[in-house]
Amino acid sequence: MSFPKLAEYYTVDQQQMIEVDRLMIEELGINLFQMMENAGSTVARIIRAKYLAGNSNGTVNVVAGPGGNGGGALVAGRRLAAIGMSVNVCLSRPESELSPVALHQLNALRSSGTVVVSDDVDAEALVSVDGIIGYSLVGEPRGRSAALIDQLNGLDAPVVSVDVPSGFSVAEQGLMSHHVIADATATLAANKVGLDTTEVSAAVGELYLCDIAVPSALLDRVTGQKLALKQFGDGDIVRIS
Secondary structure (H helix, E strand, C coil), X not given: CCCCECCCCCEECHHHHHHXXXXXXXXXXXXXXXXXXXXXXXXXXXXHHHHHCCCCCCEEEEEECCCHHHHHHHHHHHHHHCCCCEEEEEECCCHHHCCHHHHHHHHHHHCCCCEEECCCCCCCXXXXXXXXXXXXXXXXXXXXHHHHHHHHHCCCCCEEEECCCCCEECCCCEEXXXXXXXXXXXXXXXXXXXXXXXXXHHHHCEEEXXXXXXXXXXXXXXXXXXXXXXXXXXXXXXXXX
């Protein structure tokens, strides 16, 4: 399956995306759980379309950080568990340090199928979901996060990153020395500044833009672009590279 290509799209920086998230919650009443569900659903659909070819017998690695990025990855894992896949979860922080939304998603995933939480990625997994660090990254990934990035980069099977490859800094519009090399990246709501450049294309892989129900009027307001773009007129997943 292929996804429609998009020539024009919104691009946001780190502070603009923070403002988008705030307005979605405070003005539109769309909470983090709803946005996370939309995000994880589209990630799972990309994985099924591009890398599973109808196969639901096998394992997927879900490598998750403690915040919203990790929560989206865990939702993707739950969606894949629901079709019969086994899920190997690797956390960059102890469960006690997960945000409430990420912990909720982990517990929901545990109730959805064959799920184990382990220290290491499964080298035999058919595909891996990278949800270690999202658009809020400042500085180099360190410690457990850096170790999990190395593990993902050591796999032969595809890696799909949620929003940005872990180790891509939206604030600096470039890659840190420690970063995931993804086969595909499912960026959410709007392109993140620097993500669609040739300089980082090898780490981003195929770049998809995914609808999490952010209205174009809100993106116009936050970015000042006044484009009124219908980014998702052809579907809630579009390819922008």
